[in-house]
Amino acid sequence: QVQLVDSGGGVVQPGTSLRLSCAASGFIFSYQAMHWVRQAPGKGLEWLAGISYDGANEGYADSVKGRFTISRDNSKNTLYLQMNSLRTEDTAVYYCARETHRRLDSWGQGTLVTVSS
């Protein structure tokens, strides 16, 4: 069955960097676009970034453009989110999600990122 396992979260100081990972299994990873979505404590869902199946195309939310980079390694069945210049407002649970024909049909369990001094 489809499984997405998010990892890499933790407590970091403002201005620092962190890289999240999403390990995929149970489907042909290299065939499908992938996305990152986050949820700040007590808040709604925020789409952050998406990447095409081959990594050739990316899209970002305005709130993270220029600071966050989505990437993938199809040989390792892994999706990444490189987060630089972290701010306190980036504190959230971060989810990876698989896209199937314009819908996010499978989600990871989420990894918590806390940005605090």
Place this chain on the structure above:
Amino acid sequence: DIQLTQSPSFLSASVGDRVTITCRASQGVRNYLAWYQQKPGRAPKLLIYDVSTLQSGVPSRISGSGSGTEFTLTISSLQPEDFATYYCQQLNTYPWMFGQGTKVEIK
């Protein structure tokens, strides 16, 4: 960017009630509109995609409709497991925004 406005933000209802949630887009999204359910501490779950297509395994009491810029999620007879927060999302144009959410609570 395409903005999505859900209404209401909060809804109190009883088991067996018919519930309707509306999602309005600031511009057309073609048919690329999805609905998700989220329970506390859990990842979101896809319910509806392409405005009205039910995701596999989702009960038929849940349905979606609409076109252009106005869309609706309906639960025909609310069940205990339906008490959750619901989000719409447009997948037509980056950034793929979500609505702000509608929390459905037990009356």
